[in-house]
Every structure is written in C-alpha cells, then in structure tokens.
Amino acid sequence: MMSLLQRVREARVDIDGQTVGAIGHGLLVLVCAEPGDTAATGERLLAKILKLRIFSDEAGKMNRSVQDVGGGLLIVSQFTLAADTRSGNRPGFTGAAPPALGEALYDAFVATARAQHPLVQTGHFGADMQVHLINDGPVTIPLRMTA
Numbered sequence: 001m002m003s004l005l006q007r008v009r010e011a012r013v014d015i016d017g018q019t020v021g022a023i024g025h026g027l028l029v030l031v032c033a034e035p036g037d038t039a040a041t042g043e044r045l046l047a048k049i050l051k052l053r054i055f056s057d058e059a060g061k062m063n064r065s066v067q068d069v070g071g072g073l074l075i076v077s078q079f080t081l082a083a084d085t086r087s088g089n090r091p092g093f094t095g096a097a098p099p100a101l102g103e104a105l106y107d108a109f110v111a112t113a114r115a116q117h118p119l120v121q122t123g124h125f126g127a128d129m130q131v132h133l134i135n136d137g138p139v140t141i142p143l144r145m146t147a
Contacts, residue, residue: 001037001045001105001147002081004030007054007139011074013123014130021121026071026138028133033097033105037147042109045145050117051072054139060138072119076131077106099126 005027012022029049033042055064055071066073079102082095096102103125111119122128 001034001041001109002032002080002142002144003045003049005015005049005052005139005141005143006056006133007136008057008074010132011131011133012116013074013076013121015124015127020129020142021074021076021123023074023119023121025074025136026119026129027066029075030078030081030101031074031075031106031109032079033102034082034147035097035101036093037097037101037105038147039105039108039112041145041147043112044106046109048113048143048145050141051145052141054141055116067117069095070119072121073117074121074123075106075110075113076129077102077125081082094133102118 008028010024011028012019051065053065054062055069057063079096083091085091106125
C-alpha cells in the first residue's frame with residue numbers, strides 16, 4: 001500500500017461543489033492499495049503515519065507526530081499513485097489494486113484510522129474529487145508498506 005503525505009495548514013475535499021471532508025492543521029493522506037495488500041498492510045502503514053515525526057517542535061526541528069500536535073487526518077483514495085510511466089506518454093494503472101479490493105482496503109484503512117485517531121475526515125472512494133490544501137512547509141513525503 002502506498003501513500004503520499006502532505007503536512008497541511010488546512011485541507012478539504014469537495015465533490016460536486018459540496019465539501020465532504022475538511023481538516024485544519026494535520027496531514028492530507030493520499031492512499032493507494034496495490035494487488036497483494038491486506039488490511040494488515042494498511043494497519044502497518046497507518047501506524048507509521050501516526051508516529052512519523054514531521055511536525056516542528058519549539059526549536060523548529062521535525063520532532064513531533066500528527067498525534068503529538070493534535071492534527072487531523074484527511075484520507076483520500078488515489079489510485080493514480082500507482083501510475084506506471086516507464087513507457088509511452090499515457091500512464092498505466094495496473095499497479096493499483098482492482099477497484100473492489102481497493103475500496104475494501106481503503107474502507108479498512110479509514111476504519112482503523114478512526115479507531116486510533118480522534119480527527120479523521122475522508123473523500124469518497126472512486127469519486128471525482130477536488131482537493132484543496134495549503135501545504136505547510138511544504139512537507140510532502142511518500143510512504144510505501146509492502147504486504
């Protein structure tokens with residue numbers, strides 16, 4: 001399972017002009033399931049995300065986690081993280097899990113996040129979403145957890 005984390009001052013997801021999820025300070029988590037991933041893969045990825053020290057302490061060093069700073073999580077499914085651009089000009093997406101598996105793993109990831117973190121918002125799997133954010137830093141970190 002792969003993810004792209006963006007430390008944000010605020011972020012929101014709109015669908016058809018309606019905001020469906022929004023956070024203030026925290027992490028925008030773009031997540032993509034891959035074939036072979038399981039719910040356990042997502043649990044390990046989430047554990048890393050929650051403990052990753054990418055927020056500044058009083059000295060300005062990245063020494064605090066999203067949990068330490070009381071930040072929110074905005075979790076958005078994004079199969080395009082699995083884009084294969086090695087040949088041609090049109091990306092291929094065979095590296096992403098099939099939609100049914102991807103949705104099940106996304107739902108499990110979100111459920112685990114909600115059980116372990118007090119502020120979790122989401123987009124909708126498979127929807128055409130507009131993601132608005134103010135990247136803080138900017139800090140953008142890719143993470144991948146293998147099955």
